[in-house]
Amino acid sequence: MELASLPNGLELYTESPTEAEYLYKEMYEHGCYDSISLPDDPFVLDVGANIGMFSLYTKQRYPKARIMAFEPIPVTRGILERNIALHGLTDIQVEGHALGAETEADVVFTHYPRLPGNSTRYPEQKQLQIDVCLRLYPDDDTIEQHQGYEVTVPVDRLSRRLPADTRVDLLKVDVEGAEYEVLLGIDPEDWARIDRIILEVQDLDGRLDRINGFLAGKGYRTETMPSPMVEEEILTFLVTAVREGL
DSSP states (O other), X not given: XXXXXOTTSOEEEESOHHHHHHXXXXXXXXXXXXXXXXXXXXXXXXXXXXXXXXXXXXXXXXXXXXXXXXXXXXXXXXHHHHHHHHTTOOSEEEEOOEEOSSOXXXXXXEEOTTSGGGOBSOGGXXXXXXXXXXXXXXXXXHHHHTOOEEEXXXXXXXXXXXXXXXXXXXEEEOOTTOHHHHHHTSOGGGGGGBOEEEEEEEXXXXXXXXXXXXXXXXXXXXXXXXXXXXXXXXXXXXXXXXXXXX
């Protein structure tokens, strides 16, 4: 772990300064999460919080925001908590569970120290990304970047973690292949209190259409755009969903 300095002077602890700068450019320069406006004091779920870049970005835009940040990988969660303390952030609750369709006690995830934001329950789904990067950037150390180790984490359903009677202004999901499962972990009665959703989705096996159709069936209007910093061949998109009537 080291303290990375980013182009705007922002400092964050990270295992990978290269990835931290990538996240910075994604949010601060490309504005990939700027398409949704929130109330002045939003309640936000940061599912796949990683080192806390999105939570910090949200608190800078909405200082009164209350955030639940879900990060299951132990080493990454420790860095997340350290970044929260570094910036004196308040009203952020860190949760150590991964989220999925069912409650499970011991689930194997793969953590990539050089690409911690890519850590995943489904490492086999990284093969397309590896193949594209090897072809486009043969001089990069792509194989080494995707060398990881296994960790065992608990998985819970989102509805079991939601505070009672709290409206969710934004549900952000970036969980490397488990997005649909996160949505399946929401009880029917809880959908009515989730106003906005933004997900990163890799379109493998028709996943993008499945998620868009699922959200439309729950009463959301959706928009899809390519993820701005991912190679087109990797098939990664941002899906924004807003409840009809907002």
